[in-house]
Amino acid sequence: LFGTLHAAELEDVRTVIDDLVFQPNEAIYLEGETGHALFTVRRGLVKLVRDLSDGEERIVRLQRTADISGIEAFVGAAYKHTAVAMCVTEVCRIPLRVIESLVNKRPDFARQMMLRWQDNLDDADRGLVEFSTGPAEARVARLLLHLSCRSAAATCPDMCRKDMGALLGVTTETASRVMAKFKRGSVFVDIPGCGLCCDRKALEDIAARHWCPTGLRHDPAVLGCDAVLTPVFPHCFG
Amino acid sequence: LFGTLHAAELEDVRTVIDDLVFQPNEAIYLEGETGHALFTVRRGLVKLVRDLSDGEERIVRLQRTADISGIEAFVGAAYKHTAVAMCVTEVCRIPLRVIESLVNKRPDFARQMMLRWQDNLDDADRGLVEFSTGPAEARVARLLLHLSCRSAAATCPDMCRKDMGALLGVTTETASRVMAKFKRGSVFVDIPGCGLCCDRKALEDIAARHWCPTGLRHDPAVLGCDAVLTPVFPHCFG
DNA sequence: CGTTGAATTGAGTGTTATCAATGCAGGTGG
């Protein structure tokens, strides 16, 4: 977000930005609140949630390192979701007035903001096309592909089944059954303390069954991502 | 979008904007194209589509009057969807350079753009929470509520069953069965040439069954909307 | 060792997908 700033500007920004750490299931902000800040994930995993009338929740999208949430606050809207940390998560809290002044001072910064809006939109589309389309097995497969895509070793955090269900639009039991089946078939291996190590080829096959989007649009694997993440937040996985 | 401009500026803008009319099923732009313009719907209905591997399509969201699509082009991205007119549709084609120069000249115009991005994001969330959650009947009910929400008379266009299925993540047959059942139960009445007249109370009941989002977020009814739309584009409905 | 919360599994039911047939327009050409 701040990639285009000069060193001096960066220093100014740094002083008013809070670095926060949230424990699993802690809320970062609540749906309906009037927001005075937006947030970027530095490390960890965040779910954006909308509550359903029966007390359940629907996860609208996930946010990982570098993703920005609460961006709607910048156009004066109340937060549209509740943001909840799914593991120990380090978050940057950026007050609105910082963004405000940057947009005023640096004309190109507005474009940075638009890029972030587009990122959120891409993620929202993914939620529809990949996570809410086709049979449960294909959805789970696409989720594992997504979660493991930044890892060179194809590892990913082991989300709890309830969250998987809420994200994929299926029940907890269905999510559990599919994951158990995948484990039995060695589509992934559970490495305790390290998350799941996925057979991406197998997952791609499963993901392609019925109603598959043409070409899943995932980040290229980021080398070294495992090395950085694992030791710092081992409790982040599993 | 141009609400904050002065009269003179508006005149400048008007000269470089194209007014286009698309027939049903005509594509406005294609997924993957590098875009040199964005579009606003003046009248009609547009679907944003992502192709699936089996030749089917998934409708990501709908765009109605005043909605803006192809906004991703402004940050240099290729169009993320194919935009297709669902009825006779009048569209405004705004070249990127117009937006470009407005953002440079009028600092507050960037904020207008961000508002539009947020509108798209809200619609994307709706696709997930309302249209891709819960049993088929509830999804269809929420769609009819959405389509009829701008009409004081609670009328809405009669989408073809294939499109309903592609938008709701169900098959054409299921969409047809649900609609036929609704018709038999007088949940709506088909007024040929005018679309469907919906019993919104009944729809709200059905929409609330299982997995319902807390509070559907629809526009308030716009008085006079029917009067304006119906005579101009009678072929738009039915 | 008992408690707790989550994951897993089972049995039964309900919904939806699939495949296939039928009905119902609006058009075209004889």
Added chain:
DNA sequence: CCACCTGCATTGATAACACTCAATTCAACG
């Protein structure tokens, strides 16, 4: 005008799938 086609909506029968409810297992923790 009618036969014919075509595209779409509708309907039926069946199988696959996912949901519900309930029981069981498992791991973590005090």
